[in-house]
Amino acid sequence: MMNETVCPPVSRFLLPVYILVFIIGLVANGWGLKSLRHNWNKLGNVNVFVFNLGLTDILYLLTIPFLVVYYSMGSKWIFGEAFCKITRFCFNVNLYGSIGFLTCISVYRYLAIVHPMRAMGRITVTRSVIISVIVWLLVSVQSLPDMFFTKASRNKTGKCYDTTDNAHVEDYLKYTLGWTLTGFCIPLLITLGCYGHVIVVLCSTNTIDKVLKQRSLKLMFIxxxxxxxxxxxxxxxRNLDLWTRVLTKQGICYKWYNGVYIARQISRVLVCLNSALNPLVYLHAHENIRAQFRRLIQQAPGQIRAATTSILLQDVVS
Known part of the structure; x- marks a missing residue:
């Protein structure tokens, strides 16, 4: 049965989220990569994946100012379709690159805890670099077809679609279902399998170092x-919203489509937060980085007081 409900317009509430993510993400990832460089020899081979995780975030964060302009102008894209596609490509590389490198970190943790003797000598920096290159290639190959879909509307609205226009939505739904399976579902199952086994080993073994056990459990939680x-x-x-668009195009529209649309917008906000949350991985990669972060937080109030005192003294002198 067809319903007369009209789908709501595109929301603008992504703007403050993008600004917040840009500020927090740039500061946190910049600090994290700097700390990683100073502790490179102490972190083990997993640091290669943590470093690449930071690179995916920086790649995406550099495109956020253009999205801020887009949403501040009422969702009107002024930078051309080519750059719209590049911006969306960077987002997808960040998203699936993050998932890929987090999966690699999970597998390395699993091998280090569950099969330490078997992994000894086999987990090298060279192999970690090779795996990282493979992840970048796979993510790029998965994301590249997205650029061949229409991304910018050619009418006066000037939209920059994160999916595609209604004319190609059926084909895009087929593509994104396969993309979801290979880029998200399989890594998710691998991660759940690794940490499910890790939890069993950590809870049933008393010989594992207590600090390592706590750090592994915290990383698993993150x-x-x-x-x-x-x-x-x-x-x-994303997939559910694309499906409702296909049905709406066929003349089938129900009230619950509006709920799907709203949930889709909220999920877009949540997925943007990954660039601000990924730096949490730095804090649990090694105790030295966490100690540096604690010192930074402890020193911050003193630095603020010193700066304030200096300003006051300058005012008194002048």
């Missing part, structure tokens, strides 16, 4: 948080 908050809602509601 990864589960990232997948649950940022990635799962986005993929579920």
């Amino acid at each position: 990864l589960i948080l990232l997948f649950s908050v940022c990635y799962i809602p986005y993929h579920v509601f």
Whole structure:
């Protein structure tokens, strides 16, 4: 049965989220990469994946100012379709690159805890670099077809679609279902399998170092948080929203489509947060980085007081 409900217009509430993510993400990733460089020899081979995780975030964060302009102008894209496609490509590379490198970190943690003797000598920097290159290639190959879909409307609205226009929505739904399976579902199953086994080993073994056990459990919690908050809602509601668009195009429209649309917009906000939340991985990569972060937080109030005192003294002198 067809319903007369009209789908709502595109929301603008992404603007403040983009600004917040840009500021927090740039500061946190910049600090994280700097700390990673200073502790490179102490972190082990997993640092290669953490470094690449930071690179995917920086790549996406550099495109956010253009999205801020887009949403501040009422969702009107002024930079041309080619750059619209590049911006969306960077977002997809960040999204699936983050998922890929978080999966690699999960596998390395699994091998280090569950199969330490078997992994000894086999997990090298060279192999980590090779795996990282493969992840970049796979993510790029998966994301490249997205650029061949129409991304910018050619009418006066000037939209920059994160999916595509209604004329190609059926083909895009088929593409994104396969993309979801290979780029998200399979890595999610691998991550859940690795950490499910890790939990069993950590809870049943008393010989594992207590600090390592706590750090592994915290890292596991962060990864589960990232997948649950940022990635799962986005993929579920992206595909569901595309499906409702296909049905609407066929003349089938129900009231619950509006709920799907709203959930889709919320999931877009949540997935943007991954660039601000990924730096949490830095804090649990090694104790030295976490100690540096604690010192930075402790020194911050003193630095603020010193700066304030200096300003006051200058005012008194002048």
